[in-house]
Amino acid sequence: MxxxxxxxxxxxxxxxxxxxxxxxxxxxxxxxxxxxxxxxxxxxxxxxxxxxxxxxxxxxxxxxxxxxxxxxxxxxxxxxxxxxxxxxxxxxxxxxxxxxxxxxxxxxxxxxxxxxxxxxxxxxxxxxxxxxxxxxxxxxxxxxxxxxxxxxxxxxxxxEDLLDAATAISGSGPAYVYIFMKAMQQSAEAMGFDSEAAELLVRQTFEGSIDLLQQSEDGLQVWIDRVSSKGGTTEAARNTFDEQDLESAIHAGLESARVRAGELREAIKRSPAG
Incomplete structure (x- = not known):
């Protein structure tokens, strides 16, 4: 340019x-x-x-x-x-x-x-x-x-309609990551770690997990299964997530964000000129 x-x-x-x-x-x-x-x-x-x-x-x-x-x-x-x-x-x-x-x-x-x-x-x-x-x-x-x-x-x-979906996924996405991190940090403190140690555990876990994924040709499900030993701790957590229907809650939240993006677009379109 x-x-x-x-x-x-x-x-x-x-x-x-x-x-x-x-x-x-x-x-x-x-x-x-x-x-x-x-x-x-x-x-x-x-x-x-x-x-x-x-x-x-x-x-x-x-x-x-x-x-x-x-x-x-x-x-x-x-x-x-x-x-x-x-x-x-x-x-x-x-x-x-x-x-x-x-x-x-x-x-x-x-x-x-x-x-x-x-x-x-x-x-x-x-x-x-x-x-x-x-x-x-x-x-x-x-x-x-x-x-x-x-x-x-x-x-x-x-x-252009996909920009509403992008708003829900990547635009608002950082907040969802921080919400999950915050919940993990609160759990770590409840289990006995002080706040500084809990923050270190969570931040490094997220950073390392993303870097590992970026350096690999394997997809998300491969890595999920790789960390999950049968009858182990990760499987126990995943079972609880399934019982609580965590994935459905996430899907519903993202859809709410997409719908809201469309509503805001229509509201701006209808607003009178200033």
Whole structure:
């Protein structure tokens, strides 16, 4: 990409700017930021040699790609200010939860739109981003894939509806991992470990298990069975999980998250212009 504009200089805007630079996909001279909050300038301008802007202006027309990192409820107000300066050839990437490609096209009168759903570990280069493109050339799609993948892994899907599922799985997923870790840590303390030792046991168990899986070609079920000796401790725990129907509870929770993502998308679509 020649020139990239990031609108929204919060944590995700900073994360993407830094990742783009670290992966050598853009230089400081070609990276720009806009945010209404001038107090955010000091942090993000460590990434850019260009002036910090609080409002869109004529310079936006020269941008090859615009990344929208603003809150969904702020989009319509932003679009009114951005529209006069938007080049029809610019690629627009949105990480706004619930704002459809159709809405972005309508509000910004643009065609080349990418909608992406990153997750929190993107901040440390371990993120999972699911995205869908419309009206991009093969070369442009490849460039977008590299940009979004600079924060971890990126997966392109054809159906935009799958972004609701991605929100439920990978977007909200870190919270589910932390919930399970917290429960394990509480159990460790109940069994007699102090809090520091309990935290070490759980963190290292999760980290080691993931690394082991990553370095192996075997799937999850193989590893589950490998740890589970017949008549042993792991089997006892698994039997209890089955009795409590843990898997069904997890499936139900993820489906609730997916449905809620769709509800929020529809609510944003129906909301009046601000």
């Amino acid at each position: 020649k020139q990239i504009l990031i609108i929204g200089a919060g944590n995700m805007g900073y994360t993407y700017g830094k990742s783009f630079l670290d992966s050598s996909q853009v230089t400081r001279e070609r990276l720009f930021f806009i945010d209404q909050d001038a107090d955010k300038a000091e942090r993000v301008m460590t990434l850019s040699d260009n002036p910090f802007h609080t409002e869109p202006s004529g310079f936006v027309r020269s941008m090859d790609l615009i990344l929208l990192c603003v809150k969904p409820q702020d989009f319509r107000q932003l679009s009114n200010r951005l529209l006069p300066y938007l080049s029809p050839d610019s690629i627009v990437i949105s990480i706004m939860a619930g704002v459809s490609i159709e809405s972005i096209r309508f509000e910004l009168n643009c065609q080349k739109v990418v909608r992406a759903m990153p997750n929190l570990p993107a901040a440390i280069g371990k993120g999972m981003t699911v995205y869908t493109c419309q009206q991009l050339s093969q070369t442009e799609s490849h460039e977008v894939s590299k940009l979004l993948g600079s924060t971890g892994k990126a997966l392109e899907v054809e159906q």
